[in-house]
Amino acid sequence: MLMPEKYTFIFVALNLFILYFFMRKFLFKPVTEFMEKRRNSIDQALKDADQAKLEVAESRKNYEEQIKKIREESDRLMNEARAKASREYDEIIANAKKDALAIVEKGRQDVERERTEMLRQVRQQIAALALTAATKVVQANMDTESNKSIVDKFIDEAGAA
Amino acid sequence: MSGLIAIAAAIAVFTGIGAGVGIGLATGKAVEGVARQPEAAGQIRNVMLLGAVLAEATAIYGLVVALVLVFLKMG
């Protein structure tokens, strides 16, 4: 066991070389590479998940902002529309009132005019009637012109009464 | 002659005493260190192992010299 033997020495060296290459090729290299690959993939997956989470938070924030903006916008539009509508409503009401007043006024004027006309006609007819009646009643030669003025005066008095 | 060689081998093996004392001291101190700082146990173990291994070398040299004397000189 203490004697140097060159063949044993050479064999051991050869064996160790062979063993080293086999172990490296079949055990250490594949397993180390595999574990590293797995660790990297897990790291990558975790990083991706974090990224996705961040993105989701970001998009959520954006979305909420947008929603808020839209709500504000809609509120504004609504208010505007409401104001406009009320303004229009007021306008319409005012127009309608004006129109109605005008119609009423016109109606009243028509009625007034017709009444005046009617009164005039009635007065003429009454005058004529009264003249006729007076002519018939008085049976006198009366100046038509002077009589007519008397009758007119009478009718005026009657109308005023 | 062979009797003298046997005695020489026996004296060579006395180196084991030094190794024993050295490893004992190293281990004792390592135990103290671990008791004081349990969190450093791994590092202390490595250092202790290194010290023990170096202390052991003397005993091994003595053993090898004894073996050489017994097997190579006595024939």
Next chain:
Amino acid sequence: MHEEMSMSERLIEALNPHTVFTIKLPGIKIPVADVIVVMWVIMAMLIFFSIFLTRKLAAVPGKKQNIAEIIVEMINNIAKDAIGEHHWKAFAPYLGTIFLFLIFANTVSIFNVIPGEGFKFRPPTRNINVTACMAIMSICVVIYAGIRYKKMSGWLKSFVEPIPMMLPFKVLDYGIKPLSLALRLFGNILGAFIVMELIYMAMPPVIPAALSIYFDLFDGILQAYVFMFLTSLYIAEVIE
């Protein structure tokens, strides 16, 4: 007296390597010792298991893959701790190879299932040629690491640092390191082996089993770890 002689003869017979067969090539005859045969058996087993365990690697590891991953992870961690984050990858396979080989080589005597005479599994590391070869390979790896990662000039400069006076000691270092590695492994395994052989001879075959756990298993695995640990320390020292 006769009994004693036969005991020492049996011990010497157990310690010395035997030529199992001879490879006859034209011109030279190469004797193959039992040490080498045991080594081939261990190698075949290691290679078989390394192929068997890493077949069909899947993202979700099965039982076989778990074992392979635990072994590789452990060795990678030891290499990472000793050598550092940057260069451990180049040396982990070598450290792992010698570690796994030494674990089986040191503890192979517990696989002696057949009692009596015949071929016995005895640790190859009880032979100084084996340990010397491994130590020289380790120091070659250390020198390779120094030249590879510090360049030739940086490695040569490390001999005269911090003062040029250190040159002879540093040169001596490269001789003492493999010597102590080889002798440590050889002496420990041989010592445990001799003790176990004596116990086997002195006691019935059942009682040594308990002592075998310490002398074969514990000591063998510890020495395998120490060999790898020292190699990784030497590599780390020369790289820094």
